[in-house]
Structures are given as C-alpha cells and as structure tokens.
Amino acid sequence: MPINAALADISNGLLLTTVILYAVAMLCYACDFAFARHRVMAGITEAEVARKQVPELVAVGAGGPAAPVKEDLTPASAAGEPPRSSRWPSGFWLRLAFSLTCTGVVLHVAAILTRGLAEHRVPWGNMYEFIGAFTCMAVLVLVAASVFYRAYYTGLFVLLPVVFGLGIDLTWVYTPVGSLVPALQSYWIAIHVTAMIVAIGLFIFGAVVTTLYLLADRSQRRLAAGQSSWSAGIWEHLPVPAVLDRLSYRAVLFGFPVWTFGVMAGAIWADHAWGRYWGWDPKETWSFITWVVYAMFLHARATAGWRGRRAGWIQLAGFVCLMFNVIGVNLWITGLHSYAGV
Amino acid sequence: MKLPDGAGSITYLGYQQWVSLAITYDPGQLPALISGIAALAGLILSFLVRRRRVFVRAAASPDGSTAVTLGGLARSDAAGGFDTEFAELARLLRAEHDGRSMQAVQLGDGVAEGIGDGVAGGFSDGIADEPEDFDDQGRGRIAVPAGSSVTAASATAETAAAATPEALTGREGE
Numbered sequence: 001m002p003i004n005a006a007l008a009d010i011s012n013g014l015l016l017t018t019v020i021l022y023a024v025a026m027l028c029y030a031c032d033f034a035f036a037r038h039r040v041m042a043g044i045t046e047a048e049v050a051r052k053q054v055p056e057l058v059a060v061g062a063g064g065p066a067a068p069v070k071e072d073l074t075p076a077s078a079a080g081e082p083p084r085s086s087r088w089p090s091g092f093w094l095r096l097a098f099s100l101t102c103t104g105v106v107l108h109v110a111a112i113l114t115r116g117l118a119e120h121r122v123p124w125g126n127m128y129e130f131i132g133a134f135t136c137m138a139v140l141v142l143v144a145a146s147v148f149y150r151a152y153y154t155g156l157f158v159l160l161p162v163v164f165g166l167g168i169d170l171t172w173v174y175t176p177v178g179s180l181v182p183a184l185q186s187y188w189i190a191i192h193v194t195a196m197i198v199a200i201g202l203f204i205f206g207a208v209v210t211t212l213y214l215l216a217d218r219s220q221r222r223l224a225a226g227q228s229s230w231s232a233g234i235w236e237h238l239p240v241p242a243v244l245d246r247l248s249y250r251a252v253l254f255g256f257p258v259w260t261f262g263v264m265a266g267a268i269w270a271d272h273a274w275g276r277y278w279g280w281d282p283k284e285t286w287s288f289i290t291w292v293v294y295a296m297f298l299h300a301r302a303t304a305g306w307r308g309r310r311a312g313w314i315q316l317a318g319f320v321c322l323m324f325n326v327i328g329v330n331l332w333i334t335g336l337h338s339y340a341g342v
Numbered sequence: 343m344k345l346p347d348g349a350g351s352i353t354y355l356g357y358q359q360w361v362s363l364a365i366t367y368d369p370g371q372l373p374a375l376i377s378g379i380a381a382l383a384g385l386i387l388s389f390l391v392r393r394r395r396v397f398v399r400a401a402a403s404p405d406g407s408t409a410v411t412l413g414g415l416a417r418s419d420a421a422g423g424f425d426t427e428f429a430e431l432a433r434l435l436r437a438e439h440d441g442r443s444m445q446a447v448q449l450g451d452g453v454a455e456g457i458g459d460g461v462a463g464g465f466s467d468g469i470a471d472e473p474e475d476f477d478d479q480g481r482g483r484i485a486v487p488a489g490s491s492v493t494a495a496s497a498t499a500e501t502a503a504a505a506t507p508e509a510l511t512g513r514e515g516e
Contacts, residue, residue, distance in 0.1 A: 108386055251388055256385075256389075257382065257385055257386050257389065260381075260382055261382055262384060263379050264382065266377075268375075268378075271368075271371070275364070277374070
C-alpha cells in the first residue's frame with residue numbers, strides 16, 4: 001500500500017502542536033508554583049503520608065501505579081479539608097496546566113496514530129518515531145501519577161525533558177515516513193518495542209522524580225545542618241522527600257518487569273530472526289547492563305542503609321545506562337540494531 | 343569485455359542457480375520459553391508479596407497482670423507502609439481487650455531475632471535513607487517511633503491470650 005503523505009503531514013503538525021502545548025503547560029505549572037497560595041501536597045506531613053499508606057499499597061499490589069487509589073477516609077479529609085482529599089487539581093494555574101497536558105497527550109497519541117496509519121505499520125520503526133512514542137508514554141505516566149497519586153507537582157519537571165526530547169526529535173532526528181527495513185518486518189516489533197516504550201516512559205518518570213528527591217533531600221539536610229539552601233523555596237511546594245522517593249520507586253517497580261519482558265521478547269525475536277537468543281550485540285549488552293543496574297536499585301531499596309539517597313543514585317546510574325542504550329548505542333556503536341537509524 | 347590498461351578481460355559464461363540453507367534443530371526452545379515465563383512470573387510475584395512478621399508475647403508481670411508485647415518485623419518494606427499497618431494491628435489488638443496495659447514496639451529492619459526485651463528495637467519506616475539509625479550489627483537503635491507505641495487502657499490476661507492469634511491471622515492473611 002502506498003504511503004499516505006497527506007496523513008503524514010497531519011501527524012507532523014499534530015506533534016508540533018503537542019510540543020507547543022507541553023511547553024505552555026510547563027509555563028502554567030511554573031506559574032502554579034509561583035502564584036498559587038494553597039499547595040495541595042506541601043502541607044502533608046509525614047504522619048498523614050503514613051496514614052494513607054495502606055490503601056495505596058493495596059492499589060499497587062493490584063496493578064501498579066496505574067491502579068486507582070481508593071478515596072482515603074483519613075481523619076484529615078473527614079474533618080473537612082476538601083482540596084486535600086480530591087484527586088483533581090485545584091487552583092487556576094494547576095487546572096490550566098493539567099488541562100493543557102491532557103490535551104497535549106491526546107494530540108500526541110493522535111500524532112502517533114496518524115503516523116502509523118500513514119505508513120500502514122507500527123509507528124515505532126525508527127529513532128524519530130521511537131522518541132515520539134516513549135516521550136508520549138512518559139507523559140501518560142505523568143497524567144496517571146497526577147490523578148492517582150496527586151503528583152501534579154511533578155508536571156513541570158517531567159515535561160521539561162519531554163519537551164527537550166521532542167524538540168530534538170522534530171529537528172535533528174526527524175525521519176520522513178517510509179516502510180520498515182526488512183529486518184524489522186515482524187509482528188515482534190509490536191511486542192518487543194512496545195514493551196520497551198512502556199518501560200522507558202516509566203523509567204523517565206522515575207528518574208525525574210528521583211532527581212527531585214535527591215535535590216530536595218540535599219536541601220533538607222543542608223537546612224537541618226544550619227547551612228543555606230538556594231533551592232529550599234522550590235521544595236516548599238513539593239511534598240516531603242520521602243514521598244518523592246516512594247513515587248519514583250513505584251514507577252521503577254512497575255517499569256522493571258516490563259523492561260524484563262521487553263528484553264525477553266527481544267531475545268525471542270533475536271532467535272527468530274538471527275538464530276540465537278543472545279549474541280552480545282551492543283544493544284543487547286546495554287539493555288542487560290540497564291537491567292542489572294535497575295535490579296541493583298531494587299535490591300538497594302530493600303537493604304537498610306542503602307535506601308533513599310544512595311539507592312537514588314543507583315537509579316540515576318541505571319537511567320544513564322538506559323539513555324546510552326537508547327541513543328548512544330545508535331549514534332556511536334555499530335551493531336545489529338543499527339537499522340534503527342538516526 | 344576488455345579491462346583497461348591491459349589488465350585482462352572478463353567473459354560471461356552463464357550462471358548456475360544455488361541456494362544456501364541453514365537448518366537448525368533447537369529442542370531447547372520450549373524449555374527456554376517456559377523458564378522465561380516462570381522467571382518473569384516469579385519476579386512479578388516477588389514484587390507483589392510483602393514479607394512481614396508480627397510477634398505477640400504475653401508475659402506475667404510481678405503484680406499479677408499480664409503484659410502483652412507486640413513486635414513487628416518487615417523483611418522487605420521497600421515501599422513503606424508497615425508502620426501504618428503495624429499501628430493499625432496494635433489498635434485492633436487493643437480494641438479487643440480491656441483491663442491490661444499493652445506495649446507495642448516495632449523492631450528494626452534486619453533484626454531477625456532479639457525481640458527479647460520488648461521495648462527495645464528501632465523501627466523500619468521504609469522512607470528515607472537513615473543509615474544513622476542502624477549500628478554495625480544492623481540492629482535498630484533503641485527508639486520507639488511516634489505512633490508505634492501503644493498503651494492500651496486495659497486487657498484481661500484471658501482475653502488477651504485468646505484474642506491475640508485471631509487478631510493476627512486476620513491481618514496477616516490479607
């Protein structure tokens with residue numbers, strides 16, 4: 001079937017609009033930090049967080065971060081503090097920012113769909129499409145975390161790398177519509193690459209929140225030690241570091257099995273296509289390294305004394321490996337995955 | 343066809359059809375698939391299952407009453423939440439009884455044994471990094487976190503002993 005160039009143009013236009021919407025949403029999130037008087041999360045104390053633990057954990061066990069959290073019936077909300085118990089954003093700027101984010105992600109999904117329809121194939125067959133897809137996943141995770149964990153405060157920080165990524169994607173990485181190279185013409189692309197996209201989206205969210213955690217934690221420790229902290233004003237608008245730590249942990253906890261599945265699916269595809277499961281191709285090697293480092297993070301979390309700060313650094317190391325695998329391996333190393341093309 | 347500079351000539355003689363075949367027999371595919379699925383299932387299961395233990399000890403006090411001590415130990419509480427669960431358990435237990443005093447103390451992470459003296463023990467909060475709270479043996483510092491120490495107004499020895507296992511299974515079975 002011929003490639004539908006008109007539809008491809010629509011896809012490009014949609015993606016450009018998406019980036020603009022995300023950028024404006026970022027501005028609104030920033031305005032919310034600057035102007036909003038009442039913070040939804042900032043006032044939550046450690047004890048209140050602990051009180052909400054049980055229902056949240058049940059939800060995680062049932063289906064990861066995307067599972068809905070049951071409305072908490074804590075004394076605080078029962079005593080009549082409506083904004084705190086609501087899962088929807090409050091305040092003009094935050095509402096606007098979140099609406100723009102949601103509109104943006106809908107257009108983002110539409111851009112990916114139209115691209116796929118124009119090409120008559122799964123729309124993640126080259127680097128341009130792949131970056132578009134996993135940034136979309138990252139924003140979907142942001143929206144889910146916002147609603148289910150009231151993590152609206154992460155909006156600005158998650159959209160920042162997303163906007164940068166999409167900007168680079170649209171300018172330098174852009175690839176016109178085309179057919180898949182023969183090596184990729186398999187139904188396994190829908191399984192293996194989709195799993196990777198989902199995992200990368202979750203890992204991006206986790207890495208952003210961990211970075212926030214490390215910075216907030218550092219600021220808090222400096223203040224506790226009587227030193228000055230230039231960023232203390234920012235963290236006042238965010239929940240206590242422990243909440244950030246837990247949120248990023250949840251994202252990784254959900255992303256890790258998906259990544260594992262993705263690597264396994266890749267091995268099966270490799271056996272199908274190349275006659276061996278594992279050949280220490282650079283992409284394979286780096287996805288294994290990424291897997292090991294994220295496994296180290298999960299283990300560190302379960303170890304006393306390695307929680308929090310040190311575990312956070314391990315997670316960031318894992319994320320660096322991930323990003324090197326996604327981008328560096330394609331740019332600088334020649335391997336069997338080189339068709340992905342930059 | 344003559345090549346330049348007197349390098350000889352090339353003549354087309356015809357062609358032969360050929361095929362290259364690579365045949366593999368891999369009986370390990372099915373076991374590999376089953377192992378892979380099992381490994382993934384185990385991995386997911388290990389994330390879903392939370393290992394935690396609760397100890398309840400009833401001991402006679404010199405004054406004739408019975409002191410019921412509650413101890414909790416989370417082996418993997420990386421996501422946090424054991425504090426809350428433990429406090430809730432202590433509350434349930436206390437609600438069951440009248441007439442005795444009860445102390446609830448949560449043990450630190452990595453303290454597998456040594457619920458020994460009841461009130462000793464750190465606490466596992468599953469929150470930030472607090473290496474300071476753990477000494478070299480991995481034993482929790484002697485500290486009772488706010489909200490973990492529950493002193494019930496009263497409980498009779500009989501009802502305490504009888505009701506405790508019930509209350510425990512009720513919470514642990516979830």
